[in-house]
Every structure is written in C-alpha cells, then in structure tokens.
Amino acid sequence: MSAHDSPDPSKAVLWDTHYHGHDVISTRSFGYFLYLLSDGMLFATLFAAYGVLSYSHSYFNGQTPADFVHPWYTFTQTVALFLSVLAYGMGMSAVKKGNKAGLMNGLIAAFVLGVIFLGLDIHDMMDLAAHGVTVQTSGGASAFIVLTQVHAAHIFFGLLWILVMMAQVAAKGFTTDTVGRLLSLRMFWHLQAIIWVFVFVFVYLWGYMS
Amino acid sequence: MLVQVPGGWNPLLGRLAIDQIPYTNPILAPLFVAVVIGAVIILGLITYYHKWGYLWKEWLTTVDHKKLGVMYIILGLVMLFRGFIDGLMIRTQQVWANGPQSSGVFGAVHGYLTPFHFGQVYSAHGLIMILLAATPLLVGFMNIIVPLQVGARDMAYPYLNALGLWITAAAVALIMISLFVGDFAHNGWFGYAPIFELQYSPGVGVDYWIWTLELTALGTTLGGINLIATIVKMRAPGMTWFRLPIFTWASLSANIIALTSFPALQVALFLVACDRYLGSHFFTAGFGGNLMLYTNLFWIWGHPEVYFVILPAFGMMSEIFPAFSEKPLFGYITMVAASFAIAGVSWLVWLHHFFTMGAGPDVNSFFSVATMLVGIPTGVKVFNWAFTMYRGRITYTAAMLWAIGALFLLLVGGLTGMMLAIPAINYMVHNSVFVIAHFHSMLLVIVYAIFGSVLFWFPKVFGFKLDEFWAKTMFWLFSAGSVLVFVPMYMLGFMGQTRRLDYVFNTAWHPYLVTEEIGIAVYCLSVAAFFVLLYVSIRDRVKNRVGQDAWGTSRSLEWLTHSPVPFYNFAVTPHVNARDELAWRRHNGINEAQPTQYVDIHMPNNTGVAIYIGALTFVLGFALTWRMWWLCLLSLVAIIALMIVRSWRGDPGYIITAAELEKMEREAMQRQQQVEGHLPHHGGQAVPGGAMAYEGQKVSPLGTPPSSGGDHH
Numbered sequence: 001m002s003a004h005d006s007p008d009p010s011k012a013v014l015w016d017t018h019y020h021g022h023d024v025i026s027t028r029s030f031g032y033f034l035y036l037l038s039d040g041m042l043f044a045t046l047f048a049a050y051g052v053l054s055y056s057h058s059y060f061n062g063q064t065p066a067d068f069v070h071p072w073y074t075f076t077q078t079v080a081l082f083l084s085v086l087a088y089g090m091g092m093s094a095v096k097k098g099n100k101a102g103l104m105n106g107l108i109a110a111f112v113l114g115v116i117f118l119g120l121d122i123h124d125m126m127d128l129a130a131h132g133v134t135v136q137t138s139g140g141a142s143a144f145i146v147l148t149q150v151h152a153a154h155i156f157f158g159l160l161w162i163l164v165m166m167a168q169v170a171a172k173g174f175t176t177d178t179v180g181r182l183l184s185l186r187m188f189w190h191l192q193a194i195i196w197v198f199v200f201v202f203v204y205l206w207g208y209m210s
Numbered sequence: 211m212l213v214q215v216p217g218g219w220n221p222l223l224g225r226l227a228i229d230q231i232p233y234t235n236p237i238l239a240p241l242f243v244a245v246v247i248g249a250v251i252i253l254g255l256i257t258y259y260h261k262w263g264y265l266w267k268e269w270l271t272t273v274d275h276k277k278l279g280v281m282y283i284i285l286g287l288v289m290l291f292r293g294f295i296d297g298l299m300i301r302t303q304q305v306w307a308n309g310p311q312s313s314g315v316f317g318a319v320h321g322y323l324t325p326f327h328f329g330q331v332y333s334a335h336g337l338i339m340i341l342l343a344a345t346p347l348l349v350g351f352m353n354i355i356v357p358l359q360v361g362a363r364d365m366a367y368p369y370l371n372a373l374g375l376w377i378t379a380a381a382v383a384l385i386m387i388s389l390f391v392g393d394f395a396h397n398g399w400f401g402y403a404p405i406f407e408l409q410y411s412p413g414v415g416v417d418y419w420i421w422t423l424e425l426t427a428l429g430t431t432l433g434g435i436n437l438i439a440t441i442v443k444m445r446a447p448g449m450t451w452f453r454l455p456i457f458t459w460a461s462l463s464a465n466i467i468a469l470t471s472f473p474a475l476q477v478a479l480f481l482v483a484c485d486r487y488l489g490s491h492f493f494t495a496g497f498g499g500n501l502m503l504y505t506n507l508f509w510i511w512g513h514p515e516v517y518f519v520i521l522p523a524f525g526m527m528s529e530i531f532p533a534f535s536e537k538p539l540f541g542y543i544t545m546v547a548a549s550f551a552i553a554g555v556s557w558l559v560w561l562h563h564f565f566t567m568g569a570g571p572d573v574n575s576f577f578s579v580a581t582m583l584v585g586i587p588t589g590v591k592v593f594n595w596a597f598t599m600y601r602g603r604i605t606y607t608a609a610m611l612w613a614i615g616a617l618f619l620l621l622v623g624g625l626t627g628m629m630l631a632i633p634a635i636n637y638m639v640h641n642s643v644f645v646i647a648h649f650h651s652m653l654l655v656i657v658y659a660i661f662g663s664v665l666f667w668f669p670k671v672f673g674f675k676l677d678e679f680w681a682k683t684m685f686w687l688f689s690a691g692s693v694l695v696f697v698p699m700y701m702l703g704f705m706g707q708t709r710r711l712d713y714v715f716n717t718a719w720h721p722y723l724v725t726e727e728i729g730i731a732v733y734c735l736s737v738a739a740f741f742v743l744l745y746v747s748i749r750d751r752v753k754n755r756v757g758q759d760a761w762g763t764s765r766s767l768e769w770l771t772h773s774p775v776p777f778y779n780f781a782v783t784p785h786v787n788a789r790d791e792l793a794w795r796r797h798n799g800i801n802e803a804q805p806t807q808y809v810d811i812h813m814p815n816n817t818g819v820a821i822y823i824g825a826l827t828f829v830l831g832f833a834l835t836w837r838m839w840w841l842c843l844l845s846l847v848a849i850i851a852l853m854i855v856r857s858w859r860g861d862p863g864y865i866i867t868a869a870e871l872e873k874m875e876r877e878a879m880q881r882q883q884q885v886e887g888h889l890p891h892h893g894g895q896a897v898p899g900g901a902m903a904y905e906g907q908k909v910s911p912l913g914t915p916p917s918s919g920g921d922h923h
Contacts, residue, residue, distance in 0.1 A: 007787055009787075009794075009795075009798035009799075009800055012785075012787045012800075013448075013785040013787075014784065014785055014787075014795070014800065014803055014805075015782040015783065015784060015785055015805040015806075016446070016447045016448075016782070016783045016784070016785045017782050017783075017805065017807050017808075017809055018809065019446070019447055019783040019785075021363075021444075021783075022366075022443050022444060026443070027366050027439060027443045027444075028367075030439055030442065030443060031366060031367060031370075031435050031436070031439040034434075034435045034438055034439060034469060035435055037469060037470065038431055038435070038469050038470070038472070038473045039473070041469075041470050041471075041473035041474060042473040042474075042476060042477055044473075044474075045473060045474045045477035045478070045507060045510070046477055048507070049477070049481060049492065049503060049507065052500055052503045052506075053492065053498065053499075053500060053503065057498060058498040058500070059498055060491075060496075060497045060498040134211070135484065135488050135489065135490035135491075136488070136489040136490065136491070137491075137497075138491055138497050138498040139490075139491040139492060139494070139497055139498030139499040139500060140498050141491075142484065142485075142490035142491050142492055142499075143492065145490075146481065146484055146490065146492075160850070164854055164857070168857070168858065177857075177860050181857070
C-alpha cells in the first residue's frame with residue numbers, strides 16, 4: 001500500500017514553493033528528439049515500401065536501379081551532405097565559446113553544401129526523367145523516386161530553417177530560444193545525414209548491384 | 211508529371227464545379243438547409259450576446275491545456291453524434307433493403323440509400339468513430355488530466371497543444387464539408403487497393419479521405435509528442451516513476467504507440483496520394499505495384515492505433531474502480547507492466563486483420579500466437595480490476611456503472627477476439643458481421659470508459675457534478691441498446707452475413723435485423739437521456755457544486771487543487787510523498803493543508819497563430835482535394851510564413867505575482883468553504899487505503915483553515 005513507502009506525514013514537505021520547474025532547452029530538445037523518432041518511423045515505412053517494390057517484376061520490365069544509378073555521382077552528393085553536417089557541427093562548437101561569427105561561418109558553409117547536395121539531386125532526377133524513368137514508369141521506380149525525394153524535401157526544409165536561424169542569430173544573438181533551436185536543427189541535420197547513409201547504401205548501391 | 215483527371219478541371223477552381231454540390235439529393239439538401247439554419251442561429255446568438263470577444267480570448271486563442279481538452283472533448287462528442295447518425299442510417303438501410311420484395315425510394319432500388327451513398331456512409335462511420343470521435347475524446351481527457359496528475363502548470367508545449375487541436379478540428383471540418391461539397395470515399399474507412407485508385411474511384415471522395423486522415427494523423431502525432439514530454443519532463447518534485455498515477459502511465463504507453471505508428475499511416479496515405487495525383491504505381495494492379503503492400507502498411511499503423519485508443523480507456527477504468535471501491539488499485543506494478551506489454555505486442559499483430567491474404571501457415575501461426583499473447587496482459591488488467599473491487603466499499607455511482615459495464619464488454623469483446631485470433635476460425639468468419647460485432651464490443655469499452663470519465667472528472671473541470679439519476683438512466687438505455695444491436699449481430703455473423711451490405715438478400719435474417727433496429731431506437735433514447743442529463747445538471751449546478759475532492763474518495767493529484775481548476779492549476783507546486791498522494795494526505799488528515807507562501811509564477815500567453823495555422827491546414831486539405839494548385843501553394847507558404855513569424859516573436863509569457871495569486875486562492879478557498887457547508891468534510895477520516903464515501907455522511911466543519919499548515923507541519 002502506498003502509505004508504507006511514504007515519509008512521516010508530520011514532517012513531510014507538502015508544497016515546493018521554490019520549485020523552478022524544468023529546463024527550457026532540455027525540454028524542447030527532448031520534444032524535438034521525439035519528433036525525430038517519428039520522422040525516423042516515416043523513413044522506415046518508406047524503406048519497407050521500397051523493399052517490397054524492389055523485385056525485378058516491380059520494375060515492370062523497365063529500367064532498374066542497375067541501369068540508371070551512377071554510384072560515383074551519388075557519392076559526391078554524400079560527400080557534400082557529410083561536409084555540410086561537419087560544417088554545422090563546427091559552427092555549433094563556436095556557440096560554446098559565444099562566437100557568433102564562427103557560428104555564422106559554419107551555417108553558411110552548411111547551407112552552401114546543402115544547396116550543392118540538393119542541386120545534384122534535382123539534376124539527377126531531371127536526368128532520370130529525360131531517360132524515361134519517372135514515378136509513372138513502374139512500381140519500383142515510384143518507390144525509388146518517392147523515397148529519395150522525401151529525403152530531398154527534408155533537406156529543402158532544413159535549408160530553409162538554416163536561413164531562418166542565420167537571420168534570428170544575426171538579429172537576436174544567442175538567447176534561450178535561438179540556442180535551443182540551433183540544437184534542434186543540429187539534431188535534424190544529423191538525422192538527415194544518417195538517413196542518407198541508408199538511402200545511399202540500400203537504395204542506390206544495393207539497387208545498383210542487384 | 212500530374213495525372214490527367216477525368217471530368218472538368220480549371221486553373222482557378224480545380225475540379226470544383228456547381229454539379230459537385232449535391233443540391234438534388236433528397237437527404238443531403240434538407241440536411242444542408244438545417245445545418246445552415248442551425249449555424250445562423252448559433253452565430254446570431256453569439257453576436258446578440260456579444261460573446262465573440264469572450265470566445266476569441268478565452269477559447270479560440272487559448273493555450274490552457276484544460277480548455278483545449280474541453281474543446282477536444284466537445285469536438286469528439288459532436289463527431290460521436292455524427293458517427294452515431296451514420297450508424298443509424300446503415301442499420302435502417304439494412305433492415306429496409308431486406309429481400310427482393312423490399313421497396314426503394316430516393317432513387318435506390320431497395321431501401322433509401324443508393325449503393326454509392328451507402329458506401330460513403332459506412333466509410334464515414336468507421337473513420338469518424340475511430341479517428342474523429344474516440345481519438346479526440348481520449349486526447350482531450352489526457353490533455354486535461356495528465357498535467358494535473360503529474361502536478362504541472364501546463365503541458366510541456368502549450369502552443370503545440372493548441373496547434374494539435376486546431377489541426378484535428380481542420381480534419382473534422384474537411385470530413386464534414388465533404389457532405390455538401392463533392393462526396394466522400396465509398397470504399398471503407400481503411401480503403402482497399404486498387405479500388406481507391408483514380409481509375410476506379412474517379413471522384414474526390416477518396417481525396418477527402420486521404421487528407422482528412424493525414425490531418426488527423428498530424429494532429430495526433432503532435433499531441434503524442436506533447437504528452438510524452440509532459441510526463442517525462444514536467445513531473446512535480448517527488449513524483450517518481452512509480453508514484454505516477456495509473457492513467458498517466460496508460461497515457462504514456464498509448465502516446466508512445468501514437469508517436470511510432472502514426473507516421474506509418476501518414477506514409478501509407480501519402481503513397482495513395484502519389485498514386486492518385488502523380489500517377490505512381492505503389493498500389494496499382496499493374497506496372498509492378500503491390501496491392502497487399504497497402505493493406506500491410508495501413509494495418510501496421512491500424513493495429514497499434516487500436517491499442518492507442520484502448521489503453522487510455524483502461525487507464526480511465528483504473529482510476530474509477532479504486533475511487534468507488536475505496537481501495538488502492540490492486541497490482542499497480544503489474545498494471546503498468548501490462549500496459550507496456552500491450553503496447554509492445556501491438557506492433558506484432560497487424561496481419562491478423564487479413565489472415566486470408568494467404569501468407570501461409572508459418573506467417574499466420576506467428577501472428578495468431580502473437581495475437582493470443584495480447585490476452586495475457588489484458589487478463590492481468592481484468593483480474594486487477596476485479597481484485598480492486600473485491601472486499602472494497604463499492605459505491606454504485608453512474609461513473610462506476612459505466613466502468614463495470616466496460617469490464618463486461620471487455621470480456622465479450624476479448625473472448626471473441628481470441629476466437630478470431632485462430633486462423634481456422636478467422637477464415638470462416640472473415641469479413642462477416644461477427645468481426646464487426648467483435649470490434650464494436652471493444653470500441654464500446656472505450657465509449658463506456660469515456661462516459662464514465664465524463665461523469666468522474668466533470669466536477670473537476672466544471673466544479674459541479676452531473677445528475678446521477680439521468681446518468682444512470684442513460685447508462686441502462688445505452689447498455690440495453692448495445693445488447694440489442696450487437697448480440698443479433700454476432701448471430702448474423704455466424705449465419706454468414708458479410709459486412710457492408712447495402713442490400714441484404716436473405717429474408718430469414720429479418721427478425722435479427724429488426725432487433726438491431728430496435729436497439730438503435732433504444733440508443734436514440736440514451737442520446738436523448740444524455741441531453742436531458744446535461745440540461746438537468748446545468749440547471750441544478752448550484753446545488754451540485756463540489757469542493758476540491760469531488761467524490762471524497764479520489765486518490766491522485768488532480769483532486770488536490772480547486773474545482774473548477776484555476777488556470778494556473780496549482781498555486782504552489784505540490785511535493786509528492788506517496789503513490790496515491792491525495793489518499794495519503796487524507797489518510798493522515800492533511801488533505802486540507804494549504805501552502806503558506808506564494809511566489810510569482812510564469813504563464814504562457816494566448817496566441818491566435820495556432821487557429822490560423824489550423825484554418826490554413828483545412829484550406830490546404832480542401833485545395834489538395836479539389837486540385838486547386840495555386841491555393842495549395844498559397845496556403846502552404848502561408849503556414850510556413852506564420853511558423854517563421856511565431857518563432858521570430860517567441861513568447862515571453864507573463865507573470866502572476868504572489869499577491870494576485872494569494873488573492874485568487876483566498877477567493878477560491880471562500881467558495882470552497884461555502885460548498886463544503888453542504889458536503890461532508892472528509893479530512894482526518896482514518897480509513898486505511900481510502901476514506902468515506904461521499905453519500906450519506908454527516909457534515910463536519912473544516913478541520914484546517916485555509917492558508918495554514920503546509921510545509922510547517
């Protein structure tokens with residue numbers, strides 16, 4: 001029964017007058033981490049769909065990734081995205097020293113590298129379309145394109161967010177709000193790179209080899 | 211890139227044209243007139259009484275978790291009513307359109323609904339009841355109760371909470387507008403591949419279905435994040451994990467399910483949208499698509515979703531039984547373990563929705579055994595509730611009746627579920643109304659728990675009790691209706707009636723169908739009793755006012771603050787010393803102790819951004835449904851712009867000073883004292899594990915005066 005593990009009621013503290021509650025940044029980061037878990041589930045479901053739709057009959061006798069994937073081209077995308085995450089991380093280490101210019105340089109580098117990634121992706125998609133591979137071609141092509149482009153959409157919104165954060169830090173400096181958001185954005189940007197590892201390995205490379 | 215749609219399309223209005231408005235439909239046109247008249251009357255009354263400012267300031271822009279919860283519950287009750295009307299229409303069609311001799315009106319050969327219209331009604335019934343009635347009702351209760359039970363001032367993210375509500379409201383608005391503009395999906399609430407593909411369902415019904423589901427999934431995911439973070443991060447000092455009230459545990463397990471499963475639904479529906487809008491081939495019958503991929507993806511969400519709605523209901527029952535048995539909950543730890551066991555197993559059972567897919571004996575055996583495993587933790591819960599009542603001092607309040615009713619239904623639904631878990635039986639009754647009767651038994655467990663909770667927590671939120679006589683009348687009418695509708699349905703299932711029949715060929719089933727229709731009539735009476743209940747209770751509200759601990763036997767932290775709960779929840783954060791904190795304080799005679807010192811508290815500001823974004827998500831859903839591309843782009847850009855503006859401005863919040871707080875607390879105490887004059891005082895009654903029941907007790911004066919005691923005990 002509950003009373004057994006409880007303190008002596010005559011001495012118990014009943015109210016915490018000076019309880020300061022939770023730490024704002026840690027609470028927000030935790031919530032954002034939970035959101036990222038749901039984002040991970042979203043990709044997991046897309047990978048499952050891709051797995052089901054990556055048999056040879058899924059391509060309906062059309063082109064398969066073995067025909068249209070260029071591993072070295074996609075590798076440059078990979079390098080651009082990883083360098084972007086690295087630049088972001090270096091920018092964040094400047095935050096610890098309160099170095100605004102250091103953060104800005106990191107964000108700008110991360111943004112430019114992210115744009116390169118996205119540009120390469122869009123070029124790749126247009127190239128595929130020119131060779132007759134669109135979502136309308138086959139179930140396999142649908143799964144390939146939708147999975148990679150959902151990832152690209154995440155990158156697009158991440159780039160938008162980087163721009164917003166550059167403006168906010170420029171205008172307001174390091175406040176609880178801006179630093180908390182920079183941390184959330186960092187988690188987001190890292191997760192997209194981690195997802196990209198799976199996209200690159202299981203969609204591009206595995207598709208190319210099979 | 212985009213698919214050529216059948217029928218007209220123009221750049222401005224997309225597919226929307228005047229012939230999409232069903233103004234010639236003999237059912238919808240009068241309904242539309244009635245809705246317009248009703249809306250004009252309501253809006254007129256608000257204007258006449260100058261309530262727009264109040265509505266806007268106190269409700270539409272609020273970030274207060276209790277008000278948001280109340281709005282969730284109102285939304286859920288309205289949709290429960292709409293879903294009930296759909297059910298009534300389905301039952302009436304089946305009893306009418308029975309046998310080749312049956313008459314037909316309104317353009318139907320048999321009955322009064324054409325097959326296409328009937329299909330829309332049953333799709334809407336299923337979707338509404340699960341996602342727009344049960345889910346908002348439960349999310350509403352979690353919203354109100356969880357922060358109070360963990361001793362917090364609000365949810366972890368008050369603004370996100372408002373956003374979740376308004377996005378859910380947008381989903382409701384979208385499905386409601388499908389009544390009068392265009393049509394709704396006719397292919398079942400969970401859809402089927404490939405009938406929802408554009409070539410087989412060329413109308414906008416499926417598109418409405420997609421975007422309604424996407425919006426509600428988004429709203430629920432946001433709500434889930436908020437509730438988990440609230441439980442993990444916002445607990446009052448002393449509220450260790452194993453002092454957490456059981457409803458909060460149930461909410462935590464349910465929201466972990468929501469957070470992990472709703473993305474799967476979003477993806478499944480997004481892929482359907484890709485098929486219909488971009489012409490991809492995920493679920494097409496040709497071009498390398500895979501029909502069963504959809505069914506799997508949907509039920510990978512769908513089954514966890516079932517437990518997402520049942521676990522909070524179990525939590526509610528776990529609060530009601532101890533309060534009215536005057537005993538602590540039996541087997542607290544096992545109850546927690548059982549909730550998480552159910553949440554875990556929920557991920558391993560989805561295939562039992564389609565054993566007939568033909569996956570082979572090994573796969574079917576796995577899912578069959580996994581499904582039966584669910585019976586173990588559920589059985590633990592049933593026995594825990596039974597042992598909670600065993601040798602308890604049971605008070606048969608209306609709330610307790612609903613909880614006990616839920617227990618009986620759980621047995622019926624659970625045991626038929628065990629039958630369905632056996633593939634050999636499942637092959638026989640697959641897609642029959644036996645399955646329908648089974649899952650209605652289970653979902654009625656939720657409805658019973660919800661009505662029990664409405665009665666149980668109503669005094670906490672509004673400060674007065676609901677009328678016991680009418681609540682019990684409603685309970686018995688509702689239970690009679692449930693028996694009359696669903697017992698014949700189980701029988702018909704065994705006789706071979708399949709689900710979703712707009713025409714029932716076998717006249718030998720007529721007596722059963724008539725019995726079900728009588729049951730529906732009894733249900734109508736219980737709905738009427740509910741309205742009388744609300745009317746009588748609000749009329750007699752002064753007489754039925756209650757103090758902090760409305761039932762006198764409640765156990766957890768939400769009963770430690772005033773009723774109705776002030777907007778700041780607790781003037782001073784309580785320090786938790788025991789698992790059932792209030793019961794412990796009452797047991798030791800210190801439940802009336804008040805804090806001696808107040809300090810400034812910080813509260814979030816109201817914001818209109820959440821409702822604007824909600825409205826814009828509705829516009830986005832509507833524009834996507836009708837393929838008005840310019841409006842899609844516009845609303846999407848507006849949503850992002852609003853988010854950026856909100857993030858730029860931030861919310862500094864505001865301060866309630868200690869002096870203001872003390873004044874408000876004193877007034878609340880005075881109100882409480884007036885109320886307690888009519889009610890028993892239950893402090894210091896040393897009944898082990900509980901206190902006196904609230905009925906028939908002698909009135910005694912207040913033991914501890916306000917603003918004394920506290921940390922100086």
